[in-house]
């Protein structure tokens with residue numbers, strides 16, 4: 001049975017394609033997820049995806065992942081910059097954790113420079129648009145292999 005990656009998408013990512021396309025591109029979340037699922041499948045993983053505009057939904061999905069997922073890849077949207085609760089939830093997930101952003105928050109407004117999540121994930125991939133998600137699959141494969149090897 002293939003190992004599962006939980007892919008989490010936070011607030012407003014359901015608006016991708018129409019939301020600030022000059023920053024986030026014209027691809028919809030569904031398109032990103034379909035590509036992520038295909039690459040993950042080629043790398044030997046199944047994917048469970050959840051998008052929510054509600055912090056608590058994302059926190060509960062992280063709790064549930066403890067029993068079923070080897071890795072969490074998350075783009076928490078603006079919760080990245082404010083949610084200590086999501087950071088706390090992630091800190092008790094012992095699998096691989098990769099933070100993803102389409103844009104490069106470090107090159108944008110100052111409120112985006114803080115990531116509450118950065119300290120509890122294995123690493124962050126930001127600024128490569130759709131490619132950020134592709135790189136996240138590679139990172140998960142390498143990190144999961146490292147843990148098993």
Ligand code: DQA
Nearest residue numbers: 075077078101102103105112
């Ligand atoms: C984002 C960056 C965040 O600052 C922003 O709030 C988002 C999207 C990104 O993918 O670039 O919603 O996470």
